[in-house]
Structures are given as structure tokens and as C-alpha cells.
Amino acid sequence: NPYAGLVSHLRASWLSGKTRPMEYRRAQLEALGRFLDDKKQEILEATELDMGKPSFEAFFSEILLCKNELNVTLNNLCHWMKDEHVDKNLVMQLDSAFIRKEPYGVVLIIAPWNYPIHLFLVPLIGAIAAGNCAIIKPSEISKNTERLIAETLSCYLDTDCFAVVTGGVPETTRLLENKFDYIFFTGSPRVGQIVMTAAAKHLTPVTLELGGKNPCYVSDTCDVNNVARRVAWGRFYNAGQTCIAPDYLLCTIEMQEKLMPALREAINEFFGPNPRESPDFGRIVSDKQFRRLRALLSSGRVALGGQTDEAERYIAPTVLADVQPSDPAMQEEIFGPILPIVVIANMDEAIDFINARPRPLALYAFSCDSKIVNQVLERTSSGGFCGNDTLMHVTLTSLPFGGIGNSGLGKYHGKFTFDTFTHHRGCLHRNMGLEALNAPRYPPYTQQKLGLLTSAFEVKRRGTCTLL
């Protein structure tokens, strides 16, 4: 077991208790902030090398959003760590009852390649805030960022408590043989199953942030230009390599026709007449992903874009029209700059279409009529939902971010990350005196004692009294 030594070293640090004091956690979190400030340029460069990430995007998702999470955490850490006192019943009025927030111990964070800093850092913020030690396993696919993390993070964080492990599938498999006290995984459902199965051997609780096909319903009553812009922005951000990107569009044939020129206009506005030359449009992360995506272009008909360049791993912002449910583009999560449009007759058909498929991580509905937006919300299920926009619901740290069913289990962001990495321990601290009050619970059991217990413990429904 090549990682046994590392894990036991971290476990020893954990048992020493050094991650428990608030000052320690604060210091580590502030060091993470300095990491983001000092290494900003390197982060922008590494992500550009890895997937042509535009620096505007990299700054927003890898630096700004991470700093927001840091600040929310630092601002509230003291409050979040406190014992949470709970309402007591009659019998316990003189006792102290509270929920103690406890770290789990040594946690494992496995991050993917698409937002390679953000998707390890934001979970790590919560793990540190909650008082844990952590092993970080960045993705080997975003290899420049992987190297940056492996080489520089140790200069900022306490290496006794936080370590970076690099490598691919074989290394991750060996790592998962060890016992962790929590595993936080972001990636595909298939690998999510493997992680959870490995976790089951040690009864390790997990959070799995997975994916799926995020539907985007556009009703007939809408501002076509605004819809086109918001959908195009969400779809083509990071060249489509976003777990919450609108994966496919559902609309009527009339709307498809109206949307096309609006989408063309939006793409032109964003990236100019030749997106390949725009510094604001990314590239596909690997040859394997590029080839996978290129094969999807045979679905429906290419209405916009469709150009590709293998050497650059460039795929133009593409819209496919008249896509059939049986087409390749509708069989898997796209994770690329291709937007298929599936034509449906009406909203009911769209909802049935959505509900016949695995529950997605995100769901989008566009309409000027708020009743329609609400109907789609109420009649479907998904990790999260955004009406009349894409992606934005995850930028609000007060909203939990996570999936359901195949798109994941657990949630994080803001306080939810802290809670994810915290064991909520129910504590009751009783009085040693007043023993007489306990008498009804002791044998010998009698109806009389039962009557006393009942009145002490009973919860009465309000409004069950009737005035005679």
C-alpha cells in the first residue's frame, strides 16, 4: 500500500489535535488566500495551457469565486464552529442540549480537470474550516495545473496535515484502499460508483458531485435575444466543459427557428466572426475528449458552427438543430461546445421528456411567464434549478450545490461545505441531581409511572383542544 505511510502521517497529525483550534484553521485558510493571490498568474497560465481557458473565465471561476468562498468562511468560521443549542423538552429543561461540530479526521478530496483549482479548493476550504486534515488528488488530465498544485500548495499549507497526491487511475485506486473519514469526489457517475464502493469497505461517508444531461426548456413566450445570450454564455463557457452547462435545449419548432439567428448573433457578439481567433473561447482538454465530441456532430444537422481543428483541439461554438433522442449527442453528457436542440410540441412534452431521463445536476427553464417557469420547477426533479438564466445559481454561496440520483449525493458551497465535513454530534449534559424526576422511568414498571412518563414526554398537537 504505497500511500499507507502518508495517510498514517496525516492521521497522527490529526490525532495530535493541531487542526482543532480556530486560530490554526484561520491561519491555513488565510494561507490559501495568499496562494490565490501569489499564484494568480501561474493559475491563469496553467489553465490556459491545459484547456485554453480564457483568462477572463479563469479569473472568475478559479480566483474570484474561490476568494468569495474563503471570505464567507473566514467571516463566519467562529459562528459555524460554535455549539448549536437546541430546543429542549419538558424533562430536560435544566439540562444542556447542543449539537457539537466535530471534524471527521482525515479526508480525501478528488478533483476533476475542468475547473481544476476551484473544484479542489472550495471543498478544501470547508474541510479545513471544519478542522480536518486532507489529502488532495487533483486530476492528471489538467497536467499543468496538477503540477502547479503539487509544487506550490505545500509552500502555503501545513504539510503535516495537508498533502497532494498526483497520478492517474492506478494511483487513485491504490489511494482509495486506505481508510479515510470522508471522501469528497467530483467527476463522472461511473467513477462515482467506484469511489462509493471503495468507501463502503471502510464505512466512509461520501459526497459525490457528478453530472448528467442538464435540460434547458425554452417556452414560446420569451425574449429570444436575452435567452440566446444567456444560453450561449452558459453552454460555451470553458468550451462547454462545465458540469452545470445547459446540455441540450427543448423547444417548439417555431422557437427553434426564432432562436437560431439570435444564437448566431450572441456567438458573434461574444467571440467575433471567427471564434478560433477569440481569446475568450477555450479549447478541448485532450485528444480523447476532442475525438469523442467530434463524433457527436453527426447528430441532427449543424445549424451553426461545426468547424473543428484537431491540432488545436478546437471545436467551434456549435448548434445542432432537429436532434433526435436516439442521436449520439443525446446518449451522454456532452461536456463540449455543442448545443443540440430537440424539438417538442409543448411544455408537457418537454416535462415528460425530462422526467423519462436520469435526474440532472441542473435544470433550466426560460419563459416570460413565471407560471411556466414554476410549472417546470414543480413537475421535475434536479440537483438545482435556475429560471431564466444558466449557471448563476451556483454563484450564490447561500444555496446548496449538489446533485440527486445519478447526478450525485451531498451538497456544498458556503456553510454547506463546512457542514459536509462536520460530524454533528448530539450532546445532552444532564444534572446529576434531581434524581427523583427520573423515578417514573425505572422498574418496577407500573401504569402510574407510565402515566407520569406520558405527560412528561408527550408532544401535544396544537389546536387539539376544543372549547366547549
Added chain:
Amino acid sequence: MERMQQIVGRARAAFKSGRTRPLEFRIQQLKALERMVKEKEKEILAALKADLNKFGPNAYSHEILGVLGELALTMEKLPSWAAPQPVKKNLLTLRDEAYINYEPLGVVLVIGAWNYPFVLVMQPLIGAIAAGNAVVVKPSEVSENTARLVAELLPQYLDKDLYPVVTGGVPETTELLTQRFDHILYTGNTAVGKIVMAAAAKHLTPVTLELGGKSPCYIDKDCDLAVACRRITWGKYMNCGQTCIAPDYILCDPSIQGKVVENIKATLKEFYGEDVKSSPDYERIVNQRHFKRVKSLLEGQKIALGGETDEASCFIAPTVLTDVSPESKVMEEEIFGPVLPIVTVKSVEEAIEFINGREKPLALYVFSNNKELIKRVISETSSGGVTGNDVIMHFFLSTLPFGGVGHSGMGAYHGKHSFETFSHRRSCLIKDLKMESTNKMRYPPGSQKKV
């Protein structure tokens, strides 16, 4: 295989019909459950007597009172628990609607245990119904009378398709676990907990595992021993020690070991009289297999109290072992029987080290007049839950989450925590299709100014 598929399939179709969504429906089902518990009280108590030799008022207070309380609380609070929760917005979303919507998960599986066979099926069921799910109930086959009764009664009071009961043993449960559920709540032991989680992993199903372990009980020298021992005796020997949060073993200074035994002895007489075997308030071990298992733990031990057994009636007297070695068999696995080992430690530091050297337990108990010492033990250890200066009681406060950590389990329930366990918290952000100008700064082409 087909039968399980059909049962779960019917529950899923019933869920998809949408009829569990309105709160009125859920409250109606909970009211029916309440009627069931009140109308069939005699039958429930009879089943508990047959399964565990639990007697009337005892069985009532442990298995029925709590259920009625949970039902009343849930019916009262459901509207406030289920209401969409608005969240704090930032500058960009000021004009939008941002909230968390509580939604059912779908079809959940509740697997009960045999030691408190009624309440351990009912309490999760209440939370799962309240959250709007369909629920497949699998009571433990070991407590067969209660299992049979639950299978008979639920369809008489509840929607038959939404809340089916599946009976059977290991083969049936294994088959059931191949089906897809949207959450599984399992109460039982660690070994089977791993099997349940592995099966759940195939479908990426979230789980709540209420397992067990050895719940330590530290008695400080500075403490009212008479009171402490009475409380410990109550919690240890109730249900013949077959309680997941019973104090499993005692840690104390050698100088008070003798007094602890004396106090327990006195309390036992108070509780069960001179002849425990003839007290109607003392239960029996659930079956021969467990009887033999617990009896074998006495081998080679110093029996300070009790030790009498009777295989025919699965009777094991309330027993205390002294000067127990940490390496002995009785200190290896969860005892789950009326045998109380005392392991001596010279200091609270030693006690803490001892506890931390073992798997995290479901419950932890510490008795002391010194508040600071209690706080210290809590802070320097970990466990599912804690009661200071008493045992068991944290289970009865539904505002406290009840669950384990590490080998003692994952997830929690009771009261509102049940509702949240069985709900999906869906983030919702509803924006305006107008006001496009505020979006312009996020669109490409990117420029320093926009940044």
C-alpha cells in the same frame, strides 16, 4: 427477483403519480398511522412480548410513546419544515428569487432491526412519509411477531402501493437491495452496514446507516455513585442489554470499582426484586444464537454480580464483570446483552486514550460532578452522540440529530433531522428575463474593465 421488482415498481409508479406531494396527503397518512398505533396498541404490545418478553408499560414507554410523540411533532411542524426557505442574496441576485425547495427523494427503503422492532421501523417511516416519499419497509425477521404484525397492519391503514412491507430474511433482503432506491436507511450492525452501502453504491443511492459499537461509560471518582449507578443500571439492562446505545462497558478508577458493583447490585434489587428471573420487567435474549454468543463472553471472566443463565428461556441475569482485560473477547465486539465489563483506568487521560484507541462508538457516557471534566471528555473524543451524567437520554430529544460516526454509522434522524434526511434540498434561482444590461459584464469579449 420479480416480486421485489414489482413491489418497488408499484411504489415508484405510485410516487410518480404525484399524490404524495400535497402536504394534506402526507398528514392524512400520518394521522392514519397514529390511529393504527392507538387502535392496535394491544396487538403491538402482544407482538413485543412474544418477540422480546417485553412487558406492557415498559414496551409502551419504549416503543409506543416515542412513536406517538414523533407523529404529533411531525404533523404539527410539517408545514414549516416543508416550506421553501429563502436564502441570503448577493448584489447580482438582489432582484431575483433565491430559495431552497424541499422535495421528496422518491422511493426510500427502511430496514429495521429486531431489538426495538416497532419504533425502529416506525420512526424512519414517519420521516420518510412526511418528506413525501414512497417507502418500502423491511422489518427484521428476527423479531418475527412484530414483522408479521407490521406487514398486516400497514396496508390496513396506509396507501397500499406507496408503503409496502416486505418480510423475509437474508435472501429476501439481498434481493431487495438489488433494486434502485433513492435513499436507504438501515439500522443494524457494522458488517451488514458495509453490504448495504456497497449495494447502494451500484445505484449511487445515499444511505443513512445506524450501526453500533461499544459505547463507553466513564465514571469519575468525583461523582454521586449511587445516582450514577442507578442511571447506568437502567440503561444497561433495559431490553436485556439489547440496546444500540446501552453503556457497553465501564471505565473507572480501581478504587471505586467495588463501590460501583455494590451500587449496581443495590439498584438491581430495587428494579427487579430478589429474583430477577421472576420479575415481569426483565426481558430475555432474543434467540438461542445470541444467547450462546453473549454467554460465551463470560468465559474466563471475574463475575462480580449475576452470571446465571438458562438456555431454555434465553435468560441471562444482569451481570457485572470486574478487572476485565482490554484484550478479552468481551471487549472485542459490541456486547448487546446484560453483561457489563468494568475496565480500570488510573486517570481520565487514560480513559480518553483508551476510548480513542478504538472505533468511534454510537454513544459515549461520562459521569462526574466536575463540569469541566465532562466538557474535556466530550472535546477530546468522538462518538455519534453523548449524554453526560446519564445514559440513553440524548435519544429522546428529537431536536438532537441521532446517528453514528465512523464504524457506528453515517447520517442522522429523529424529528426535523428525519425530514431533512429524506428530502432533497433543491436550490432555486429565478431570474427576470429582462434586465439584460446587468448581465453584460459577464459576457465575452472579456476585458480588464469587466473584470
